[in-house]
Amino acid sequence: xxxxxxxxFRDEEGAISLENRIRGTFRHGMKWHxxxxxxxxTTQRLEKSLDREHTLLRNVxxxxxxxxxxxxxxxxxxxxxxxxxxxxxxxxxxxxxxLKFDSRGRRFKRSQPNLQTRTLSNAQVVQRYxxxxxxxxxxxxxxxxxxxxxxxxxSARPRVRIVQADAIxxxxxNIQEFQPIMDQEDINALTEALINxxxxxxxxxxxxxxxxxxxxxxxxxxxETFTTxxxxxxxxxxxxxxxxxxxISRRQWILLxxxxxxxxVIIIIFAMIIIRNTIYA
Numbered sequence: 001x002x003x004x005x006x007x008x009f010r011d012e013e014g015a016i017s018l019e020n021r022i023r024g025t026f027r028h029g030m031k032w033h034x035x036x037x038x039x040x041x042t043t044q045r046l047e048k049s050l051d052r053e054h055t056l057l058r059n060v061x062x063x064x065x066x067x068x069x070x071x072x073x074x075x076x077x078x079x080x081x082x083x084x085x086x087x088x089x090x091x092x093x094x095x096x097x098x099l100k101f102d103s104r105g106r107r108f109k110r111s112q113p114n115l116q117t118r119t120l121s122n123a124q125v126v127q128r129y130x131x132x133x134x135x136x137x138x139x140x141x142x143x144x145x146x147x148x149x150x151x152x153x154x155s156a157r158p159r160v161r162i163v164q165a166d167a168i169x170x171x172x173x174n175i176q177e178f179q180p181i182m183d184q185e186d187i188n189a190l191t192e193a194l195i196n197x198x199x200x201x202x203x204x205x206x207x208x209x210x211x212x213x214x215x216x217x218x219x220x221x222x223x224e225t226f227t228t229x230x231x232x233x234x235x236x237x238x239x240x241x242x243x244x245x246x247x248i249s250r251r252q253w254i255l256l257x258x259x260x261x262x263x264x265v266i267i268i269i270f271a272m273i274i275i276r277n278t279i280y281a
């Protein structure tokens with residue numbers, strides 16, 4: 001299986017450094033690294049069954065949107081959006097509902113975020129985008145995958161396909177039983193459309209129309225005609241000074257502060273490592 005990862009926090013070998021882990025956690029939250037580990041676990045399991053005819057895209061920003069899709073599996077048997085999750089517990093997928101078992105109350109309660117809704121929404125975004133690019137796919141299947149063996153999901157007509165940790169191999173084998181609907185050329189075209197989209201060419205800027213010459217003002221005084229030429233208008237000196245010394249925006253100050261904070265954190269971490277090695281040397 002061919003894997004293409006678009007995450008800015010993974011290096012060429014697919015690893016996440018300490019610095020990138022800090023950056024990713026700051027940007028996406030404390031649970032981010034767990035989701036990245038779930039991606040890696042799912043990838044390894046799929047690679048055991050799927051050959052090079054299949055392409056797995058990870059962490060793809062759908063062009064024209066801010067939606068980041070964890071995994072898109074492009075196979076001869078179609079397109080699937082995979083949402084691997086490392087959450088633990090007992091859940092129920094009933095219709096569109098997403099419920100979690102409350103051990104204290106001994107009953108299921110609605111749980112947020114609704115993983116079914118999120119997975120289905122991402123699949124619809126992918127399908128809509130590909131259709132706009134001229135690929136009329138009949139369906140983009142939404143698949144919710146759980147990577148923790150102790151996580152159990154009770155399904156009752158769920159809106160998405162539920163795959164538990166011990167069934168990932170079966171899921172991969174089951175895909176290949178379907179009738180192929182695409183060839184390798186189609187898969188390559190879809191891959192290119194998702195990771196290297198062709199942006200619409202900017203419309204040519206119309207040439208400014210020549211402004212008609214300002215009419216000369218004429219007036220007659222005591223039988224003689226006088227003509228006055230309009231003087232060009234200029235910005236006041238104060239306005240020009242303000243334009244050249246615009247202050248930095250509040251958002252830019254915040255970004256600079258965040259970058260400085262991360263630099264300090266990294267320096268402190270390395271200093272602690274050096275001190276520890278010096279003490280125990």
